[in-house]
Amino acid sequence: MSDMQVIEYDGHRIPVGKLFRDNRNSNIRTLRVVGPADTDRILLMVIRREYEGQVTEPMRATVMTAERLLSRDFVAVDTTSEQGR
Numbered sequence: 001m002s003d004m005q006v007i008e009y010d011g012h013r014i015p016v017g018k019l020f021r022d023n024r025n026s027n028i029r030t031l032r033v034v035g036p037a038d039t040d041r042i043l044l045m046v047i048r049r050e051y052e053g054q055v056t057e058p059m060r061a062t063v064m065t066a067e068r069l070l071s072r073d074f075v076a077v078d079t080t081s082e083q084g085r
Helices: none
Strands: 006-009 012-015 019-022 028-036 041-051 054-056 060-065 074-076
Touching: 006 028
Parallel strands: none
Antiparallel strands: 006 012, 019 028, 019 074, 028 041, 041 054, 041 060
């Protein structure tokens, strides 16, 4: 049995802890889903940022709509390939 929190939006299920990244070639952020911010917005933590070759781990909060997070502007990060390292 799992107590994992899931955010539901427009037929999509977004588990808390899921990672997303910007779908672009510069200023790429990796975002972790923290939870719902309000009715249609999601609280995210910026856990990694790559800008002009510099990588930082800002660990700062940001909020965006579920619609934007699920748009082509972001891609889900597959963490299964990183497990077991």
